[in-house]
Amino acid sequence: MFQSNQFHNTLDNMAQNTSNSDIPPNRDDELDSANKSGSENQEGASGEDQEPSAKKKRYHRHTQHQIQEMEAFFKECPHPDDKQRKELSRELGLEPLQVKFWFQNKRTQMKTQTERHENTQLRTENDKLRAENMRYREALSNAQCPNCGGPTAMGEMSFDEHHLRLENARLREEIDRISGIAAKYVGKPMVNYPNLSPSLPPRPLELGANGGFGGHPAGIRGGDMYGGGGDLVRSISGPTEADKPLIIELAVAAMEELIGMAQMGEPLWLTSPDGTKFVLNEDEYIRSFPRGIGPKPNGFKCEASRETTVVIMNHVNLVEILMDVNQWSTVFSGIVSRAMTLEVLSTGVAGNYNGALQVMTAELQVPSPLVPTRESYFVRYCKQHVDGTWAVVDVSLDNLRPNPSARCRRRPSGCLIQEMPNGYSRVTWVEHVEVDDRGVHNLYKQLVSSGHAFGAKRWVATLGRQCERLASAMATNIPTGEVGVITNREGRKSMLKLAERMVISFCAGVSASTAHTWTTLQSGTGADDVRVMTRKSVDDPGRPPGIVLSAATSFWLPVPPRRVFDFLRDENSRSEWDILSNGGAVQEMAHIANGQETGNCVSLLRVNSANSSQSNMLILQESCMDSTGSFVIYAPVDIVAMNVVLNGGDPEYVALLPSGFAILPDGTTTHGSGIGETGPGGSLLTVAFQILVDSAPTARLSLGSVATVNNLIACTVERIKASLSPELQD
Structure with a gap:
């Protein structure tokens, strides 16, 4: 692992001339919870507590x-x-x-905490009652007379039937209320369901036993890992009772707009001059959809795109992924850095997500600290239409709770999902946002302004690649093309789960999220400045305990993205850029293919040290590529722990500190397939490391450690440039 003696020897050599003075520890002052003295407490305390005070005082900070x-x-x-x-x-x-x-x-x-706890208990009890209701119904329908074998007489179960009818009547009233609101906008009520059943819980995808895509709880990944606070994703509370009717109306109108945006052609969508994409005609859009969330704010730009693809996944599974925040943020971990569901207004009817309504927040990212993330507060609405097509739409709720710091809002965006033979689905994705992108670094301006950084093409490309990965993970037999030390299906599955957690951890920590506090260091190497941040790892079985230093930088290379990807993922060229391998030969011990693209795979590498006195090192690596970007992510792993994983053991307790690369096209290529383009156009490469600088969580970070990691990342950048674009060297 990075904290091995071999790694520390390497870092010590690099930091010989570095100052050892200490950086004072960063500590957020604990804010005083007292209100201004003139305010009145609303708790309903006794009269003696409600003493008047005409004089207002400033806020105070209490000591620990x-x-x-x-x-x-x-x-x-x-x-x-x-x-x-x-x-x-x-x-x-x-x-x-x-x-x-x-x-x-x-x-x-x-009092607030107690009420929340009670609400959670009530929801749990309600779910149990619904499940019990379902069991009673099944018992009623299957009951037989013990004497004649025929159906049971109605009077024999009148008590149970009475309770079922009461429950059905209550649920029918809820549907009728939503139907009445929908009728105002769609012109006809929603379908009435005479036999209502409780909604099915999200069915976990096969890869993970603990739920979610690979069983990873990805609901609030960035915040959990890096300890942010005060940002939009965390600060917004659920909707009020007064908001809910407005939210339902907005969701129904958004669904109507999404269908139109997905199915209409010219003049709403015009073909770009190079014929590679559709461009939204904003004037026609305003004429076609006059209702909505209001005019575009001053200073905001419109980004609209539409893409269609066919993916190897059943339409029902796709709907479940989109409506389960953990699965959604895991499948799209390269785009969704954090997400959470604030409140479920409707779980759907008829045993599925038809009619489901969820109020959510999410933070969308480009894998680079130079591009600000996009935070959004929105409602997600799922509906099955009469032709069998499913649609899932998002629309911003910022108008209900204006936030002057919001830099992005989503007009109706989402996808249509059509069932196809043999377990495939056709997905049409519409992405329509208004955004203030003035905070984007000049390196990424062209990529972001082109719409490729956050557009529909990136969503469908990621979805297609992840569907192939899941199909590979669910394979019942080990393909003959896979080699190495994996000998059984359980070991293969555990290794894929470990790699998935590694990728999620890397993606959650590389962006300019509001949950992160980056410090810029002057690199002086010709690359852009290195951004660093620290965090403490305590009582987390998935990460080594101590002080972890994260460092990242992004820079431009005059080399096509495909060439950069092939160079970085190839174990034979690793010694050209990986300082920690110390020039040792790298051997692939295991290989798991993740789809048709040869570069999409999970590998277990062994670095055979050139110095016989030093132990060998194991590296877990996943490389993945689609038409919009690619990743090469790796982490040193303990040999003993990896043996447990290869034998089918639980990978959640393997400590990982992932590092790696995110590769994006620079946006200058106006034709071709982006990341796969081998002609003109360069690459935007982000390099990120996570280093355990001290195994004691209470230790102080030294200037020497910061300088050492800064030198490590700068040296890696120089080696990559020297290998791929020697003309950039002085």
């Missing part, structure tokens, strides 16, 4: 000691009287009014 003392007192007495508050204020050096407001806010906080 003050907070700890008040926390301890709160456990014993959550409602202190005047005498107790004055005693506390003297001991802690605070004003009595500060103590009073702290306890008021603490009681409100505890």
Whole structure:
């Protein structure tokens, strides 16, 4: 692993002339929860707590000691009287009014947490009742008379039937209410279902036993890993009761618009001059869809695109992936850095996602710290139409809760899914956003402005590649083309799950997410500045404990993306850029193909050290490519832990610190297939490392460690440039 003696020897040699002075630890000050003294607490406390105060004071910050003392007192007495508050204020050096407001806010906080817990319990109980309702119904339909073998008389189960009818009546009223709102916009009510059944839970894809695509809980990956706060994805709460009718109306109108955007041709969609894509006619769009979320904000640009593809996945599974936030953010981990469902307004009817409504937040990314992420607050609506086509649409809810810092909003976007023979599906994807992209670095301006960075082509290309990966993972037999130490299906499956977690971890940590705090270092190497950040890893079986330093940089190469991808993924050329291999020969020990493209695979590599006194190193690597971009991601792995995985053991406890490369076209090629283009056009390459600089989570980060990692990434960049574009060297 990176923390091995071999790695530390390499880093020590690189950092001989580096200063060893310490950087003071970064620590967010704990903000005081007290309100302004003139405000009134809404908790409904006793009259003695509601003392008037005409004088307003500024916010105060309590020390850690003050907070700890008040926390301890709160456990014993959550409602202190005047005498107790004055005693506390003297001991802690605070004003009595500060103590009073702290306890008021603490009681409100505890009350809110209790209510949330109770709501969760009620939802769980409701789900159990629905499941029990279903079992009763099945028992009613299958019941037989023990004497004659015929159907049971109606009177014998009248009690159970009575409860079923009450439950069905309640559910029918809910559907009728939504149907009435829909009728205002669509001109006809939704289909009434006489026999309602509880919605099916999301069915996990086969690759993972714990649910989700590979069993990885990908709901809030970036925030969980890097400890951000105060950003849009986390700060928005669920909708109010007053918002919900408006959300339903907006979702129904958005569904109508998505169908039109997906099916209409000219004059709404015009063919680009080079004939490679459709371009939205904005004037015709306004005429065709006058209703919606309002005019485009000042300073925002419109990005609209449409793509159609055929994927190797059943249409029902595709709908489940899109409607389950964990599966959706895992399948699209290169695009979705974080996502969460705030509230489910409807779970659907007839045992599937038909009619499902979810209020969500998501953060979309380009794998580079030079492109700001796009945060969105939206509703997702799923519907099956009369011809059997499924549609899933997203539309922004920013108008309900205006946020002056929002830089992106989604007009109706999503996809139509049509069933095809042999388990295939035809997917038509529409992506339509309005965005303020002034924060994009000049290197990525052309790629983003062309619409390829966040457009429909990237979504369908990623979906097609991931469907092929899943088909490979579900293979019952090990293909004859695969070689190496994998001898059984369970070991193959575990290795794929471990590689999937590695890719998710890399993608979640490489972008300019609001959950990250990057510090820019002057590299002085001709590359763009290196961005670094630190995080503490504690009690996480999937990562080694200690201080982890992440470093990333992006730069341009005058080399086609396909050539860069082939160079970086090839184990035979690894010694040309990988400093940590120390010039040792690299041998592929295992190989798992992930689709028709030869570059899409998972490999287990062994670095045979040139120095016989040093131990060999194992590297897990996944390389993947589609028409819009590619990744080469790797992580050193422990030999003992990897043997457990190869024997079918649980890969979740294998500690990983993934590093790697994200390769995108520079946007200058106006024809061809983007990443696969071998003609004109260069590449935008992002290099990212994660290094364990100290195994103690409480350690202080030294300047020497920062300088060493900076030198490591700068040296890697120089080696890649020297190998692929020697003309750039001085």
